[in-house]
Amino acid sequence: MSATAIILAAGEGTRMKSHHPKVMHKMLDHPLVWWVVRAARQAGADRVILVVGSGAQEVRDYFTTGEGKDESIEFVEQTKRLGTGHAVRTVIDTLGNIKGPVVVMNGDGPLLRPQTIAALINESKTNHNACTVLTMTPPDVSGYGRVAKDDQGAVTAIIEDKDCTPEQRQTLMECNSGVYCFCGRRLSENIGKITNDNAQGEYYLTDMVGIYVGMGEPVAAVHVDDYGELLGVNSRSQLAQVTKIMQRRINERLMAEGVGMLDPDQVWVGPEVSVGQDTVLLPQTFLWGKTTVGEDCTVGPNSRLTNATVGDRCLVDETIIVDSAIDNDVNCGPRAYLRGGAHFHDHSKAGTHVELKGTEVGEGSKVPHLSYLGDARLGKDVNIGGGTITCNYDGKHKSHTEIGDHVFVGSDVMLVAPVTIGDNALLGAASCITKDVPAGALSLERSRQMTREGWADAYWKRLEEED
Ligand code: UD1
Ligand code: CA
16 A cells, blocks of 8 residues: 655654653664654555654664664654644645655654554545544543534544633543544645644644535544554653553563563563564563574573574573574573674583673584683584683784684683684693694693692691791
């Protein structure tokens, strides 16, 4: 379904008490406006126009060069905030007339479902409406524009709360959600008719309804029963509220698909994450970005995975994985930190208090305790002793460490990169390895141990005699 979405995001969001524009605040791991753009796209909008104002640059940067990179989004800057009608008019003045269905949405309404938008567009097209308004009946109607209808139930106008008579304010319970589908052609022709002759001195987009009714153009309302879908964010408290709703929505979907959760209130999963059947997510687990987790895994407690790829049957215990992958049957943690393109092959292990950056760990290899491996490649069945560190940085350059298959690295070995260790080699504990080690060799770098028999006994005795 071809449609244009105009997303109003020029608002300052004073009540957020923030240096950032309201729509850049995050629900789960994505800014509010990202969710709105996504819902519009999923509903079939092939053109997305963002009206930006306050903090415009931050919003633009996010979509043009930042994490939300999407070159197809068009931006229109509304320098003076003269009302929602003015915002839409600025779009048409800047980009020219628009054809086809135009959905107007709020950048701070992140819970709206794509199906709801699609139904709105559908209703609008089927009946050739000039405007179709999405309406709701929230428990507290104060502040919302009210939908006025005639005896036949046809929409006659939207009256802003501040412009209502006391009687209208008491009796009109159906509210404008701020989401509409307009016919682009008729909107382009008539948007100029809106005036600012009202209580707030603003150009109200809602006035289009009355204007169309006066012209005899068809206008309709589509009521959304779950007003929760239309909640907007004006404060940090409301941000927490919508985040909770989205957290539940995502977790319910995952559980319906066969993902286990000890306590779904303590698991946070982003919208672009996939989790396989029979995987269990334990409390304080965060799955962010484009993370995928396979089947039969246990993730958590206390784990954060961002853009991580996890295979099947893995254990990820108190572990952080960022931009890295573990294949099948890999155990991590407790307290492992994998980042910057680390890659663990099948049946390998990242143990406790280990950090691995940009390091490939071959099949069956183990890094069990207290190690840092950076810019390294380990072959198969390698054992890395506790406390081993790759010295990969000389203050300026990063250097590579290459370790062959079946290598045994003793505890507390320093591998000063660049360095290559051949297959089956053995490195003695506490060695500082600065030169390449050929395959099958033992390499040991430590001073000879000195032992004096009876020396300590004599020493303790001497100390005793001093008292
Ligand atoms: C608007 C509707 C009201 C509806 C309510 C639902 C109007 C006149 N009223 O009221 O009927 O019940 O939404 O939430 O439209 N914006 C701009 N530029 C502007 C003004 C606003 O981009 O010049 C953006 C805001 O950032 C916000 C959205 O438009 O995202 C709505 O504006 P707001 O002033 O909050 O409208 P309401 O008074 O809430
Ligand atoms: Ca508002």
